[in-house]
Amino acid sequence: MTINRRNFIKATSLAAAASSAPGILRAQSGSARVVVVGGGFGGATAAKYLKHWGGDKVDVTLIDPRARHTSCVMSNLVLNGELPLKDLRFGYGDLTSKYGVQVIKDSVKRIDPTARELTLKQQVPVNYDVLVLAAGISFKKPRGWIANKNPHAWIAGGQTRLLKDQLQAMPAGGTFVMTIPRSPYRCPPGPYERACLVADMLQSNGGGRVVVLDANEGIQAEEETFSRAFDQLYGNVVEYSAGVELGVVDSNANVVETSLGDFSGDVINIIPTQRAGGLVRNNGLTDGGFWAPVDVTTYESTLAGFEDIHIIGDAQGSGQPKSAHMANAQAKICADAILRKLASQPTDHAERLQNITTNSACYSPITRDTASWLTAVFQYDMDKGAMALAHIAEAGEWTRDNYSEMFDWANNLFADVWG
Amino acid sequence: MIIKRKTHYLLSLFVVAGASLAQDPTIDRMIAAQCAQCHGTDGHATGDIDSIAGKDTADLYHKLIDMEEDRAEDIMEHQAWGYTDEQLYRIARYYSTVPESDDEDREDEDDD
Numbered sequence: 193m194t195i196n197r198r199n200f201i202k203a204t205s206l207a208a209a210a211s212s213a214p215g216i217l218r219a220q221s222g223s224a225r226v227v228v229v230g231g232g233f234g235g236a237t238a239a240k241y242l243k244h245w246g247g248d249k250v251d252v253t254l255i256d257p258r259a260r261h262t263s264c265v266m267s268n269l270v271l272n273g274e275l276p277l278k279d280l281r282f283g284y285g286d287l288t289s290k291y292g293v294q295v296i297k298d299s300v301k302r303i304d305p306t307a308r309e310l311t312l313k314q315q316v317p318v319n320y321d322v323l324v325l326a327a328g329i330s331f332k333k334p335r336g337w338i339a340n341k342n343p344h345a346w347i348a349g350g351q352t353r354l355l356k357d358q359l360q361a362m363p364a365g366g367t368f369v370m371t372i373p374r375s376p377y378r379c380p381p382g383p384y385e386r387a388c389l390v391a392d393m394l395q396s397n398g399g400g401r402v403v404v405l406d407a408n409e410g411i412q413a414e415e416e417t418f419s420r421a422f423d424q425l426y427g428n429v430v431e432y433s434a435g436v437e438l439g440v441v442d443s444n445a446n447v448v449e450t451s452l453g454d455f456s457g458d459v460i461n462i463i464p465t466q467r468a469g470g471l472v473r474n475n476g477l478t479d480g481g482f483w484a485p486v487d488v489t490t491y492e493s494t495l496a497g498f499e500d501i502h503i504i505g506d507a508q509g510s511g512q513p514k515s516a517h518m519a520n521a522q523a524k525i526c527a528d529a530i531l532r533k534l535a536s537q538p539t540d541h542a543e544r545l546q547n548i549t550t551n552s553a554c555y556s557p558i559t560r561d562t563a564s565w566l567t568a569v570f571q572y573d574m575d576k577g578a579m580a581l582a583h584i585a586e587a588g589e590w591t592r593d594n595y596s597e598m599f600d601w602a603n604n605l606f607a608d609v610w611g
Numbered sequence: 612m613i614i615k616r617k618t619h620y621l622l623s624l625f626v627v628a629g630a631s632l633a634q635d636p637t638i639d640r641m642i643a644a645q646c647a648q649c650h651g652t653d654g655h656a657t658g659d660i661d662s663i664a665g666k667d668t669a670d671l672y673h674k675l676i677d678m679e680e681d682r683a684e685d686i687m688e689h690q691a692w693g694y695t696d697e698q699l700y701r702i703a704r705y706y707s708t709v710p711e712s713d714d715e716d717r718e719d720e721d722d723d
Contacts, residue, residue: 240652241644244652245637245640517648520648521645521648524641524644524645524647525641528637528640528641528644532637543635543638544638544641547638547641547642547698547701548641549642549645549693549694549698550645551645551648551690551693553648553649553686553690565686567686567689567690568693569690569692569693569694570693571693571695582692582693582694583689583692583693585683585686585689585692587686596659597659597660597686599658600649600656600657600658600659600660601649601660603657603658604647604648604649604650604651604656604657604658604660605648605649607651607652607657608647608648608651608652611652
C-alpha cells in the first residue's frame with residue numbers, strides 16, 4: 193500500500209474546488225505539494241526560491257539520485273589542474289536546513305500526469321500538485337563511440353576526471369581532438385574555452401595540436417574573443433574547422449570519421465549532439481523533438497495532458513542559451529508563476545508579462561590566469577510570446593582581473609543555487 | 612561614438628507619479644531576483660561583488676542609470692543596458708526593502 197496523497201486530495205477536492213486555482217487541486221487546509229526533479233542549477237534554485245518566497249504555503253520536495261551535484265561551471269579548470277573536482281560538488285543540506293526543502297535521494301522512473309504520481313526506482317511513489325522537471329541534457333550517441341574511452345566531460349563528475357587523467361598522460365607534442373555538436377548544446381562558449389585551456393597546457397609543455405571540429409558554421413559564443421585567442425595566443429596549436437559533420441567514432445583506435453576526413457589523436461573529446469534529459473524525453477514532454485516546448489511566462493509545458501508540469505533549464509526549448517546562470521534565471525520565473533497560481537492569482541497580466549526578464553552572465557578562462565566574459569539579457573516579447581534578446585555583449589579580450597572576478601561570479605552563483 | 616539610447620525616467624517623476632507607478636512588490640521581487648546570480652540571494656554577495664541588500668532606492672537607481680548610460684565597457688554596464696528604466700527603478704526599490712547583511716563589514720566604495 194502506498195500512501196497516496198492524491199486520493200486524499202480527490203476526496204476533499206469538491207469542497208476545495210471553488211477556491212482552487214484552475215488546474216490545481218489541493219486540500220484547502222494543507223499546503224500544495226511541489227515536487228522538483230533534478231538538483232542541478234535549475235532544480236535546486238526552483239526548490240529554494242519556492243520555499244524562500246512561498247514559506248509554509250508550499251511544501252517542496254527535491255528528488256535527485258545523487259547526494260550532491262557536480263557543477264559543470266568552472267569544470268574546465270579541473271582539466272588543467274587549477275581546481276580540484278571536489279570543490280565543484282554541492283549538497284542539498286542548506287536547502288533543507290535554511291529553507292525547509294525535503295530531499296529524496298532516488299531516481300524517477302516514470303511520470304503519470306493523470307494521477308500526478310511519480311514512480312521512483314527504490315522508494316514509494318510520490319504525488320505532486322505541481323511538478324518541476326530540471327532534467328538537464330542527454331546525448332545522441334555517435335556510432336561507435338565509447339564514452340569511457342573518448343570522454344565527453346559535458347556532464348561533470350567521473351567524465352571530467354577521466355578527461356583530466358587522459359590529458360595529463362598525453363605524450364609531449366601530442367594531439368587533442370574535440371568535436372563540437374550542432375547548436376543548441378549546453379554552455380555555448382564551453383567548447384572553445386576548453387580548447388583554449390588545453391592549448392595553454394600543451395603550449396607550456398612544449399607544443400602539440402588542438403584540433404577543433406565544429407559542426408556549426410562558426411564559433412557559437414564570444415566569437416571575437418575566441419577567434420583572437422585561437423589566432424594570437426594559440427596560432428601554433430589550435431586548428432579550428434567549422435561545418436564539420438561527425439561520422440563514426442572508432443573509440444578503440446582513437447579515430448574519428450568526419451566530413452573533412454579522418455582524424456586521429458592521443459586524446460579525443462567527443463561532445464555529442466544533445467537533447468533533453470531522459471526523464472523529459474521518455475515521458476512525451478518533447479513531443480518527439482529534442483527539447484520540451486514551454487510557455488516562458490511560467491515554464492509550464494505547452495503540450496496537452498501535461499498541465500502543471502514545468503520544465504526549466506537545459507531540457508526546455510525556448511531558444512534561450514543553455515547555461516547554468518540561465519537555468520537559475522528561469523527557475524525564479526517558474527517559482528514566481530507557481531506561487532501565483534497556487535494563490536489563485538493570474539500569471540498573465542500585463543504588469544507581470546512586461547517584467548519577465550532572464551539573463552546569462554559568465555566568465556570564460558582563456559589561459560590559466562586570464563578570462564573573458566559574456567553577458568546577455570532577455571525580455572519577454574508580448575507580441576511573439578517568446579523571450580527576446582534585449583542586449584548581448586562580450587569582453588573581446590582576456591584579463592587577469594576577469595579571472596579573479598570569475599571566482600566571485602561562480603561562488604555567488606553557487607550560493608544562490610545551493611546556499 | 613556612443614549615442615544615448617533614450618531619455619531615462621527621472622527619479623522625481625517616479626516619486627511624484629508614485630501612485631500611478633505599478634506597486635506590486637512581488638513583481639519587483641521577480642525582476643530583482645535576476646540580480647542574485649551574481650549579487651547573492653536578496654543581494655547578499657560574497658567576495659568582491661557588491662552587496663546590494665538594504666541600499667537606498669535613489670542611490671542604487673541612479674547608479675544603475677549611470678551604468679546604463681555610460682559607454683558600456685564592463686559586464687555590469689552591459690547588464691544594466693538590457694533593462695528598462697522602470698525595471699531598474701523597481702530593482703532598486705526591492706533591494707531597499709531587504710535588510711543589509713549582518714556581517715556587512717566592507718566599506719561602500721562608490722558614490723563619488
